[in-house]
Amino acid sequence: MSERYQVPIGVEIATQWAWRLLVIGGAGLAVIWLLRYFSEISVPIAIALLGTALTAGAVNWLQDRGLPRLLSTFIVVIFMLVAFFGMLTLVGQQLSTQATQLRANVVDGISEVQRWAETGPLHLTDSQLKGWVDRAKESISSSDTSILTQAGEVGSTVTHLVAGFFIALFASFFFLYDGKRIWSWVVALFPRAARDKVDSSGHTAWTSLTAFVRATVLVAFTDAVGIALGAWLLGVPLTLAIGVLVFLGAFIPIIGALLSGMVAVLVALVSQGPLTALFMLLVVIAVQQLESHVLQPFLMGRLVAVHPLAIILAIGAGVTVAGVVGALIAVPLAACLNGIVHHLVASAKEYQDEPEPDVPLEPPESAGR
Template identity: 85%
Template sequence: MSDRYQVPPGVEIATQWAWRLLVIAAAGALGIWLLRYFSELTVPLAVALLGTALTISVVDWLNARGLPRLLSTFIVVITMLLAFFGMLALVGQQLSTQAGDLRSNVVEGISQVQEWAKDGPLDLSDTQIEGWVDDVKQSIASSDTTILTRVGEVGDTVTHLVAGFFIALFASFFFLYDGQRIWSWVVALFPRTARARVDSSGHTAWVSLTAFVRATVIVAFTDAVGIALGAWLLGVPLTLAIGVLVFLGAFVPIIGALLSGMVAVLVALVAQGPWTALIMLLVVIAVQQIEAHVLQPFLMGRLVAVHPLAIILAIAAGVTVAGVVGALIAVPLAACLNGVVRHLVAGAREYQDEPEGEVDLGPDPA
């Protein structure tokens, strides 16, 4: 063949890389599609894994003290349920006792806005304001079908949440009680020559996930106490409810506690006016600065070793793929992948550093 028809080496190399990258991208897209298609199953399992990573050490501790593992698992799962429903009860109790006062503040605030619209720089007349109010009422009245549709969607969502809750509950129980046997079965699905690395990579990922969950709980508790204490000192209502919301929101690193803290600012604005809301905003910012410059570097940096930029990118990718649930799962997934990659790279270096002729290949599979 003539030289002018030969493919340049650079193009050949680029082509080989290109089709391999396309295959990897297609496999990744298929995996993401499958996870989203079976989200009613995969999301509860992911939540169960996070809960298991948080509480597995307690089960092991109780088991080491002589309690049967089944009884230890029951104690931990029941404690988790009591803690979860206890937080919901606190929120419900505060809403039931203080919602009336907050509603009065909202009505008073709307009246003040109307007065400002008339007497302030807008200089609106009563006729214009009443016309806008009538337009809002007409829009609400003309959307009965939409409201019914939304109610039906909410009903479906509640059904899925209840089903997901029980899936996560039972999965957590069996992960805590029989997790090692489940993992051994998963490892056995791989070829015999790859099982050792799969097993070691899985344990490395589990260590990273456990460290991430524990660090996140500490950060979330600190955020919740700081913002709730600031709200209590300022006399903002729904203090405990705000604390619970911040604690749950902080499981989405960096942005979760900030967004949930904005709820505290909004409640302060409605209940006590703009100056209290401004001070509440400063409290939220101060707590976020402590998290970003003290807790995150000390805990996340040392225990999880994930760069803040990687955390931001992981959250953005998670939100794009699966919304709030994606943001919740993205960072622990990134932490696990980071740990596994570090482990495999370290293993490859050890393999390369072994003297020629002394490489241990293990027993012959035959």
């Protein structure tokens, strides 16, 4: 009888880890595929959760002052709409009043670059360069008709955005008004033995998400005010539009405000010249240093406690999966997962540290029995 072939213990352990990791990875890919397939629903729901985390405290505050929950929710939602459309109105007004002058500055800037390339140290005389520059100038100074024609080609995308906006709006309203009952229904879907852990983990994740959103709003507001104020002092056009762009971009930590600040530098370059653009760049760098060394450690570090490396990896994964929207959602998702992991680890440690109850010893039986 031949001896049974023995698998080395290292290979056996590696195999057990491998198939479990494959199952976890497959489940994760399935979830990501479902979220992307239903992105017209999942993305507005995620945005609604972010908005709810930001404004739920206001609804509770109004309710504590004696207003009904329904009326409090209506007031907060209307305030959110007014703030959102107010920012869009300010940006649209600035674009309509200053876009023509900015367009002319861009065309003049391209002409200056062309003259420098031909008469400067490069001595470029290739006709292809001139043709490319002329096409760029023609594209920038094109009529509104061509712009409207291009906008008509993305009508489907606009329709999806409008539908997503209303889904996010209604979801935010019901999350604010009836969020506790919705969460109770979600918890009831789990097995009875796991409901307590699911409920406590959900509350922990919600606390982390609320802290993240509120801290991000403070950081974004500071970035927007700092960069917009610098642009205004330097005489850069589209100041309010730049501020709104920086505010929205700051919701992607570390890189969002920097990239949107580069737009301010570009506008300063084409409107005021390289010297103003250099000063604008210094303003953006100063604001970023303030965010990195003061705001992020004191707000994000204390309230969310997510390592900067984890934030970078989360942003990269979010961009890979869902582009800009993925980068927006990835960091709060990482904050929630971080809070849940810490909560479950702490719960398990408390359970292990609990002393075992003393069991009284039974008296020995008498020898006569």
